[in-house]
Amino acid sequence: MMSGAQYAGLIRSARFFSRSSKDLDVLYLSIKNHRTQNDWDSLVLAAQEGVRKAKTAAHPRMASRFLYGLAMAQYMRQRYDRSVQAAFEGRDLAIQAADWQMASLNSYALAVNYYYADSPDLMYEAGQDVLRYALRARTRTFEARGVLGAILARRGDMEGAIREYRQALQEAEREADPKMIADSLEQIGLALLATGRVEEAESELVEAFRLRRMHAPQVLGWSYSRLGRLRLAQGRAREAVSLLDAALASASSGLLPHSLLYDRARALVAMGREDEAYDSLRRALEAARVLRAHLPFGDALQISSEQKLQEIYALFIEMAAARCERTRDTRYAREAFEAAQENRAASLRSRLAADGAWRERLPSRYWKKLAELRTVEVAALRSGRRIPSAAQRRLRAELAEMESAAGAEIAEPERFRRANNQPESRLETGEALISFHIGQHASYAWLLDQEGIQQARLEPRESLGAKIEVFRRAVEAGEPSHLKTGLELFRGLFLPLAGAARNRVWTLVPDDALFTLPFGALVTGHRDGRPVYLAEEHVLRLAPTAFPLRSTTPDPPASGFAGVGDPVNNRADVRWPGHHAGWWGSPAKFIARGVEMPRLPGSADELSRCARGWPRQFLLTGSEITEEALGATLSRHPRVLHFATHVYTSSGEWNAPAIALGLSTDGSMRTLTDSGIAVMPNAPPFVTLSGCSSGRGTYLSGTGLLGLTRSWLMAGSHAVVASLWPTADAGGELFEAYYAHLREGPARSSLDAARALQRAQKDSLLRGGWSASPSCWGAYFVIGSW
DSSP states (O other), X not given: OOOHHHHHHHHHHSOOOXXXXXXXXXXXXXXXXXXXXXXXXXXXXXXXXXXXXXXXXXXXXXXXXHHHXXXXXXXXXXXXXXXXXXXXXXXXHHHHTTXXXXXXXXXXXXXXXXXXXXXXXXXXXXXXXHHHHHHHHTOOOHHHHHHHHHHHHHTTOHHHHXXXXXXXXXXXXXXXXXXXXXXXXXXXXXXXXXXXXXXXXXXXXXXXXXXXXXXXXXXXXXXXXXXXXXXXXXXXHHHXXXXXXXXXXXXXXXXXXXXXXXXXXXXXXXXXXXXXXXXXXXXXXXXXHHHHHTXXXXXXXXXXHHHHHXXXXXXXXXXXXXXXXXXXXXHHHHHHHHXXXXXXXXXXXXXXXXXXXXXXXXXXXXXXXXXXXXXXXXXXXXXXXXXXXXXXXXXXXHHHHHHHHHXXXXXXXXXXXXXXXXXXXXXXXXXXXXXXXXXXXXXEEEEEETTEEEEEEEOOHHHHHXXXXXXXXXXXXXXXXXXXHHHHHHHHHHTTSTTGGGOSEEEEEOOGGXXXXXGGGOEEEEETTEEEEHHHHOEEEEOSOSSXXXXXXXXXXXXXEEEEEOOOOSTXXXXXXXTXXXXXXXXXXXXXXXXXXXXXXXXXXXXXXXXXXXXXXXXXXXXXXXXXXXXXXXXXXXXXXXXXXXXXXXXXXXXXXXXXXXXXXXXXXXXXXXXXXXXXXXXXXXXXXXXXXXXXXXXXXXXXXXEHHHHHHHHTOSEEEEESSOOOOXXXXXXXXXXXHHHHSOOOSHHHHHHHHHHHHHHHHHHOGGGGSHXXXXXXXXXXXX
């Protein structure tokens, strides 16, 4: 997004205050010298010293300038986490000093970091600040135009992006700054290239190259990289490789080697040089690990990076798997398997590796914004809106920014180190790990057990996804056709893995449409004239990734059963406090309109039956259910938390399910959303969400399933039981059996939960009648860390 030349222009544009001390003057000049020489390490040291001295001298304006220099130097060093921290502080100091120019520039530093983290919502909010503060300072808006153009480009509005870039170009031409002109031309060229206007893109990119060669040869690598992308789009792969090699060999700071190496690999594949392409992808993954280790803290930023990096991982996985097929060398199968696990759920692993103290560093307004988001998201769920509203995007961006500012101390020196990520070391006899990668042209499965690794090719995404949807609908509806489709799916997914049958315990790492597959209801064959289901023959545990999620730090002692159920879901319920207070004439009926739900008459009985046998019981029902009461209950460290409540569900980006806790006094619905759950303290080891479709959510490539299950794992729970579709409210026989079996063992891990659920599902089959149908028991699954 920004080259060293553009950064030089920003430094020159910052007005220097003559009231600063002589020492600060000298340090400020040294920063400019280090910048001219691209000596970012020395610049960091000088800027840090400047910040210290400016703070000592009580000079917030100068401190904000040094912090901006520090932020941009760290950005050039690709230390995005440190860059964001410096920019946050610099922006706040500038606002405190009413220095709107530096507030704008520090906001720009945030925006460029968000650009490389591929977080358009955060970049949009920062870009608005860039423009707003620039207008207050009555200074140029070049940087704001660039940010807004990049946002529009990421959102697919290339014409809008080109308009913003051309306005930035006009400003650069007015200032007669060839370096800024080159930056603008390159952004226009890239936007044109994205729309397929290759000839127009070439003229812009070649002119930018000419200007850079004349006026800023030290950052010519940026032009090499963009011309390489152009040649690749033109089918001139040989030239693309040469240009990308020149970019990699240049000393230009800020370039992302993983992206260059990925483009280089694509060009080499086009030339038929697959060995070199494979090596280039290996190097790309190493560079991606460095990037990941220095991203700003925060789930939203980590998720964005997973999605952006997924194209690199996917190409590597598919090339490695194809090599294994061709050579029969299982080393390539392991490389493919490990790459799939490394990118999968990396954001979840990063959060769980962080120290818990980051929550304490969150400002008080974080919790207010979280409450606002909860209200907005429930309204979105009830309306069925598939695309997040502007309010949702804004609030999520604000929360993500506060999380990033809070930062975190990471337990491991390297967040994504693979040294202890060998899953087979944790597999016991009779236990197998089966992981999937669903691709556009081919899909793959890997089985790992104590005898080694196996790989199998599966159907591509479109055909496999269609079969899964047909099967899921048939099981949910109780249609006999599920027997045939279930047998076909089982054979297609698992028979190619010859070693699967010898293991009774399966840990499954799903991908894509497999998150909607009721694995337990797959049909393995027939015995004595009846179908045999997969849940009868194997213990099934789902996991977000094959790599460990949790540290080895022991959990606090936990015991007992906590239950939440039979909430007050509508104003007709006599338990609602406003029922006898003339509610029909109050504004509450308008507040609550559209968010009332029917009472769950069997849920109270479900709670009481599930709680039997537990030495300590904490039950919340009716109007007792509040966020405060739930928090107080969890502070008593129950081992199990069971929700017998409705769950709001909606398909669409970010519209994750929400747990309904019942009406408050004013008639509005209390809820637990994914955002709120993720930051809850004292999450119990085992959580059960018996509500309708509680296991559904939005699937994101690389990240996995966003929803309630992920949020509870993020909060620290070991295992979550959830459902794929609505099931009958029949008093909780399945869960009564589940908890009875859970108490039979040590109840320490997600595997204990999976074993208990399997036994409960088999009990349902043995009971016969309606409870034997997979439409009843097949909806439920266990997902957890291992």
